[in-house]
Amino acid sequence: MAGERLRLGVNIDHVATVRNARGSAWPDPLRAALLAEAAGADGITAHLREDRRHIRDSDMDALMAGIGIPLNFECAATDEMKAIILRLKPHAVCLVPERREERTTEGGLDVAGDEARLRDYITPLREAGCRVSMFIGHAPRQIEASARIGAAVVELHTGHYSDLHAEGRLAEADAELAALREGARLAASLGLEVHAGHGLTYDNVAPVAAIPEVRELNIGHFLIGEAIYLGLGPAIEEMRRRMDEARG
Numbered sequence: 001m002a003g004e005r006l007r008l009g010v011n012i013d014h015v016a017t018v019r020n021a022r023g024s025a026w027p028d029p030l031r032a033a034l035l036a037e038a039a040g041a042d043g044i045t046a047h048l049r050e051d052r053r054h055i056r057d058s059d060m061d062a063l064m065a066g067i068g069i070p071l072n073f074e075c076a077a078t079d080e081m082k083a084i085i086l087r088l089k090p091h092a093v094c095l096v097p098e099r100r101e102e103r104t105t106e107g108g109l110d111v112a113g114d115e116a117r118l119r120d121y122i123t124p125l126r127e128a129g130c131r132v133s134m135f136i137g138h139a140p141r142q143i144e145a146s147a148r149i150g151a152a153v154v155e156l157h158t159g160h161y162s163d164l165h166a167e168g169r170l171a172e173a174d175a176e177l178a179a180l181r182e183g184a185r186l187a188a189s190l191g192l193e194v195h196a197g198h199g200l201t202y203d204n205v206a207p208v209a210a211i212p213e214v215r216e217l218n219i220g221h222f223l224i225g226e227a228i229y230l231g232l233g234p235a236i237e238e239m240r241r242r243m244d245e246a247r248g
């Protein structure tokens, strides 16, 4: 673990949000992904939601064919998504909870409560060579269940920490951070690779990047917004700089 650089996965969902707002062909998520790659992103993350509110099937096809860095395919654990994954065989699959009426992913996947089904669900994905990740909260029972079903990775949901930080509830944000640290430690001790993401910004990324067990951060919404001011490449480079600085 020591000496390896913390990876940055850039989530390009919200390039598609802007495109879909006008029903046009631009901005193109693939072009954004290629710019991210040129700016030093280690991977691209895209979430194919059941309702296709941003990323579409054709975007996933284009990303698979067009990018030279790993694709992390986020989706709900449904039969429809399984068929798409087995056709595309992305580098990584991150299973997330999805509720159609939610604004964004509001919580972690309940792996402990759906253990047998998820074990069966991920078996063909693992056999197809995908690195399977569970997007979960830091509760030990969710981490332990992820290890038991054979996931390679857990991505710890940093959304609650990010919200508390943004609201200036810093003591609560610190407590949430401590729980994320404990979760990362437990996950790594069980042989899981640890990722983190959701709601990360320039202002809140450092303490998460400093968690030694965390190997990868996935960051999207803030970077796509920041690209309006700075351009996507410089926005990513600044995030990279802050991650590296936090890592020491």
Ligand SMILES: CC(=O)[C@@H](O)[C@H](O)COP(=O)(O)O
Residues within 6 Å of the ligand: 011, 013, 014, 046, 047, 049, 074, 096, 103, 104, 105, 135, 197, 198, 220
């Ligand atoms: C799973 C996760 O935290 C995000 O990557 C996810 O993509 C959020 O969904 P939206 O991009 O639709 O907000």
Ligand SMILES: NCC(=O)COP(=O)(O)O
Residues within 6 Å of the ligand: 011, 045, 155, 196, 197, 198, 199, 200, 218, 219, 220, 221, 222
């Ligand atoms: N899995 C988290 C992710 O990909 C990015 O989340 P966000 O930065 O768009 O909130």
